[in-house]
Amino acid sequence: MRKITVSAAVMMCLCCVGVSEQSVAKIAVTQLNTVGDEPSMAFLRKLQGKYPFDVKLFNAQSLTNRLKKLLGNRYQFMVSTWAVEVPIEVKNNLFVASGCEQHNCGATNFIIVYDFTKNNLSVGIREGDKVNTYSEDGSNSPRVLQWVNNY
Known part of the structure; x- marks a missing residue:
């Protein structure tokens, strides 16, 4: 439950500064692709x-x-x-x-x-x-x- 709350808060903050969900998704995918x-x-x-x-x-x-x-x-x-x-x-x-x-x-x-x-x-x-x-x-x-x- 706490993870969901923190994730929602981060998303709300990012939206306030003009970062779209698509940008956040791209960042997450990039992090997955950098193993090693x-x-x-x-x-x-x-x-x-x-x-x-x-x-x-x-x-x-x-x-x-x-x-x-x-x-x-x-x-x-x-x-x-x-x-x-x-x-x-x-x-x-x-x-x-x-x-x-x-x-x-x-x-x-x-x-x-x-x-x-x-x-x-x-x-x-x-x-x-x-x-x-x-x-x-x-x-x-x-x-x-x-x-x-x-x-």
Whole structure:
């Protein structure tokens, strides 16, 4: 009940200063879309079982900055092709998100793995018979290698 009263009071104040409900809604939506803007990657732990699209994973600045640096021009390919996805997995200090190209999952697919213990981001990109793996520390992530061998 108190939340409703406070929300109503805030709305009334905003209306008095000329802020419309649409503007308030836009502000709320903007706040929802900025998950992961903190420099830490700890926010990834909260995404267990959620879909990358639903949490706007590629809007998370701390993650996308690292992905862009790691993948270079391949980042845009991954983001624009990533369509079909499974729920995010967070276990054993690993964050795992995977997706694929719509109607072409067998040939074009992706995996993103973040190791919380090592603070290391790894990515796998498969296009047909060509598979490329990327890692910030140059190592081979066991989870990415498992993806390479089992797909």
